[in-house]
Amino acid sequence: MNTAMSNPTNTTFFSSLTGKNPPTYGLIMAGGIGTRFWPVSTEEFPKQFHDLLGTGRSLLQKTFDRLSAFIPPENIRILTNTRYQKKVLEQLPEITENQLVLEPTMRNTAPCILLAALKIHKINPEARMLVAPSDHWIEDENAFQQDVTTALEASKNNILITLGIPPTFPHTGYGYIQFDPADTLHNVYRFTEKPDYQTAKNFIASGNYRWNAGIFVWSTHSIIQAFKNYLPQMYQQFEAGIDFLNTPNEQAFIKKNYPLVENISIDYGILEKADNIKMLSASFDWNDLGSWGALYEKLPKNTAGNAVVHSHAVLENATNNLVIADPDKNIILSGLSGYIVVAVQNDLLILPQENEQDLKQLLIQLKS
Numbered sequence: 001m002n003t004a005m006s007n008p009t010n011t012t013f014f015s016s017l018t019g020k021n022p023p024t025y026g027l028i029m030a031g032g033i034g035t036r037f038w039p040v041s042t043e044e045f046p047k048q049f050h051d052l053l054g055t056g057r058s059l060l061q062k063t064f065d066r067l068s069a070f071i072p073p074e075n076i077r078i079l080t081n082t083r084y085q086k087k088v089l090e091q092l093p094e095i096t097e098n099q100l101v102l103e104p105t106m107r108n109t110a111p112c113i114l115l116a117a118l119k120i121h122k123i124n125p126e127a128r129m130l131v132a133p134s135d136h137w138i139e140d141e142n143a144f145q146q147d148v149t150t151a152l153e154a155s156k157n158n159i160l161i162t163l164g165i166p167p168t169f170p171h172t173g174y175g176y177i178q179f180d181p182a183d184t185l186h187n188v189y190r191f192t193e194k195p196d197y198q199t200a201k202n203f204i205a206s207g208n209y210r211w212n213a214g215i216f217v218w219s220t221h222s223i224i225q226a227f228k229n230y231l232p233q234m235y236q237q238f239e240a241g242i243d244f245l246n247t248p249n250e251q252a253f254i255k256k257n258y259p260l261v262e263n264i265s266i267d268y269g270i271l272e273k274a275d276n277i278k279m280l281s282a283s284f285d286w287n288d289l290g291s292w293g294a295l296y297e298k299l300p301k302n303t304a305g306n307a308v309v310h311s312h313a314v315l316e317n318a319t320n321n322l323v324i325a326d327p328d329k330n331i332i333l334s335g336l337s338g339y340i341v342v343a344v345q346n347d348l349l350i351l352p353q354e355n356e357q358d359l360k361q362l363l364i365q366l367k368s
Contacts, residue, residue, distance in 0.1 A: 039347030121220035151217035164210025170200030175212035
C-alpha cells in the first residue's frame with residue numbers, strides 16, 4: 001500500500017458546504033443486528049434503536065444529532081435493512097423516505113456504501129461524504145466536528161480518508177491502522193484486523209498504530225473510482241441500474257440484484273488495496289459500544305463499581321457488575337463480581353464479563 005478550525009455557527013457552516021462549494025452528505029450505517037447485545041438487541045429490534053446509555057435518545061438518534069449539527073439534515077442518509085424502515089422513520093421524524101438507503105439483505109459494508117455513493121453522486125457529482133456507524137459513542141462532539149471538517153476539506157484532493165483513534169489499551173477486538181507519523185494526514189502502511197493480545201501490545205508500544213473506527217470521508221467521485229478499480233464486478237452490477245436509482249423503480253432493481261453482489265467489507269474490498277488512502281488521527285474520545293463490556297466502560301458506576309441502567313436494583317456484596325433490566329423489573333444481586341446481568345421481557349443473561357466473547361456461540365446453541 002502507498003503510502004483546526006474554529007467552531008462556526010450552523011448557518012455559516014452550512015453555507016460553506018453548499019452553493020459553489022462541494023455539498024456534504026452524511027451516511028449513517030444502521031443495518032446491523034448487534035448480537036453481542038443480546039437480549040436487548042434482537043433481529044426485530046437491534047441495538048442502534050435502543051437507548052443503551054439511558055440518555056433519552058437511541059444510538060441512532062444520537063448519531064443523527066451529531067451529524068446534523070454541521071451537515072444539513074436533508075443531506076443525511078440512513079443505510080438500513082428494509083425490515084427496519086419503519087423504525088428509522090419513527091425515530092427520525094425529521095427525515096423523509098427518500099433519505100433512506102435500503103438493503104434487502106445484508107451484504108457487509110462495501111455494497112451499501114457503493115449504493116449510497118452512486119445515489120448521492122447522481123444528485124450532485126461534486127458531493128463529499130462522511131460515513132459513520134450508528135452505534136458509536138462520542139462525547140466531545142465539537143472535536144468530532146473539527147476533525148471531520150479537516151477531512152472534508154482534504155477530500156477534495158482525490159483521496160480516501162479514514163479516521164484513526166489513538167489506542168488506550170491493547171484491544172484484540174478492533175482493527176488497527178499502521179501509519180507514517182509524518183504530516184497531519186498520514187500515509188497508511190497497512191490494516192490489521194483483530195490482532196492477538198501480544199501483537200496489540202506491540203502495536204501500541206510502537207506509537208504508529210491507531211484503532212480503525214470505521215469512520216470515512218471522501219468525495220463520491222473518489223470512492224466510486226475506487227470501486228471501479230478494485231471491485232469492478234460489483235460496480236458494474238450497480239451501474240446496470242444507475243437509471244433506476246433515486247426513482248420509484250429503484251427498490252425493484254435493488255431487490256433483484258443486491259443479493260447477487262459480493263459479501264465483502266469496505267476494508268477488505270477497497271481500503272486495503274487502494275493507493276490513495278490517508279489517515280487522520282482523531283482528537284475526540286470514542287467508544288464503538290460493540291459489546292456489553294464496552295458499554296460498561298462508558299456507564300457511570302457507584303462506589304462498588306456497579307453500573308445499573310433502567311432497573312430498580314438492590315446490590316449487596318456485589319462489585320463491578322453491569323445490571324440492565326426493564327423498568328418494571330426489580331433486581332436483587334448478591335455475592336457476584338464482574339458479571340453482566342440483563343433481564344428484558346422473557347429473556348435473562350447472566351455472564352461473567354471476562355467470558356462475553358462467548359455470547360455469540362451461546363446464542364447459536366440457544367437457537368438450535
